[in-house]
Amino acid sequence: FDNVQDLFYSRKNFKRPELQRTPHRSFQEEAEILNQFFPGKGGRAYCLGSFNGDDCWYLYYFSAASIKRKLMARQNLPSNRSIKSKNENDQTLEVLMTGVDPKKMVNFYKENCPSASEATKVSGIGNLIPGMTIDDFLFDPCGYSMNGVSKTVPGGYMTIHVTPEPEFSYVSFETNIHHKNYKDLIKRVVKLFGPKQFVVTFFSSEGKPFIEFEEDQTERSYYDDYYVEDLQVCRLPGYDLTYALFNRFPS
Numbered sequence: 111f112d113n114v115q116d117l118f119y120s121r122k123n124f125k126r127p128e129l130q131r132t133p134h135r136s137f138q139e140e141a142e143i144l145n146q147f148f149p150g151k152g153g154r155a156y157c158l159g160s161f162n163g164d165d166c167w168y169l170y171y172f173s174a175a176s177i178k179r180k181l182m183a184r185q186n187l188p189s190n191r192s193i194k195s196k197n198e199n200d201q202t203l204e205v206l207m208t209g210v211d212p213k214k215m216v217n218f219y220k221e222n223c224p225s226a227s228e229a230t231k232v233s234g235i236g237n238l239i240p241g242m243t244i245d246d247f248l249f250d251p252c253g254y255s256m257n258g259v260s261k262t263v264p265g266g267y268m269t270i271h272v273t274p275e276p277e278f279s280y281v282s283f284e285t286n287i288h289h290k291n292y293k294d295l296i297k298r299v300v301k302l303f304g305p306k307q308f309v310v311t312f313f314s315s316e317g318k319p320f321i322e323f324e325e326d327q328t329e330r331s332y333y334d335d336y337y338v339e340d341l342q343v344c345r346l347p348g349y350d351l352t353y354a355l356f357n358r359f360p361s
């Protein structure tokens with residue numbers, strides 16, 4: 111690729127960054143490397159959530175359109191908003207879950223499950239989004255990854271990665287398939303894995319509606335057992351981004 115329109119690199123903060131190889135010990139270092147690939151100041155690094163707490167989420171975003179907008183503004187050409195991303199109906203949802211329910215993790219150990227396709231079936235992953243062609247893999251002795259492409263939505267995908275070890279359990283879910291009711295999808299994903307905590311990120315192309323989460327921390331929310339701890343909504347060139355951190359109510 112020598113003509114990149116948009117690039118997104120994102121990840122949650124690491125539990126033990128010091129165990130990573132350089133440049134992954136700090137997001138600053140990762141961003142510096144990415145900047146070398148994307149000169150011209152189109153690439154920007156962000157941190158959402160609380161960076162002095164336990165949870166935050168990093169994003170590096172390069173947008174060729176933002177460079178064009180600046181050039182046009184400098185030349186006094188009209189309407190910087192007229193240059194939009196090509197992906198006008200683009201949306202991507204991620205749900206990043208930590209402290210997942212050990213009882214729901216048994217399917218992701220080879221000793222309990224004969225095959226990856228069985229893990230996909232019994233865990234409920236196979237029914238999450240209908241009409242997917244799924245490529246799944248069960249690691250030895252444990253761990254699971256799946257990638258699915260939609261049979262009906264061109265370019266539509268979903269992906270799930272499961273780290274079941276209780277000391278550092280983690281499940282990530284991502285899809286770009288449009289849903290009328292994202293809250294329902296998030297609720298179903300969370301129910302499959304029962305995390306103590308989860309982060310939702312949602313990109314939607316500019317001007318399209320984004321998910322609204324209740325900020326009330328005292329009432330039971332739409333997500334029953336969880337309350338919103340952090341909530342941020344950002345406008346990026348071509349995209350609106352919502353970030354929310356949910357914590358389970360103490361039982």
Ligand SMILES: C[S@@+](CC[C@H](N)C(=O)[O-])C[C@H]1O[C@@H](n2cnc3c(N)ncnc32)[C@H](O)[C@@H]1O
Pocket residue numbers: 249250251252253254255271272273274275280282
């Ligand atoms: C599913 S992989 C995915 C990791 C990836 N960083 C993610 O979460 O997107 C992680 C799980 O697979 C297990 N695993 C077993 N063998 C592995 C291997 N060769 N490479 C990566 N993970 C392996 C790990 O112990 C862990 O439970």
